[in-house]
Amino acid sequence: MALTRDFRETVQARVQRDRAFRQGLLGEAIESLLSGEVALGKELLRDYINATVGFPKLAVHTKIHIKTLHQMFGPRGNPTARKLFGIVAYLQRVEGVRLQVRPAHAGLHKRRQSSMGTKRSASAA
16 A cells, blocks of 8 residues: 555654654664565664654765665665665764664563573482
């Protein structure tokens, strides 16, 4: 479903006035990419870029031609990891944030380690 111009303008206005919303949009875009929802991640990044730095400024700072940037974040775009991570690094610097990747089920990992430790102790006894 295509977004209407009014909706995009509303999102852009909120991004410009609400820092938490802006940072949340950037984080959600990256999370979408990492979870395999590439089309959604690219669309969210495109919205974020349009509402913040803009494609012309992004092109200057990343040394990627503006037309290439538009293609990368278009429906059929397929950005390379090097270019995509370069763009994400630049956007983080501009936003003043550093996104981190953490396991969603960190507690599960700890439980496995503690149960493995218990089994080792039991077999050693």
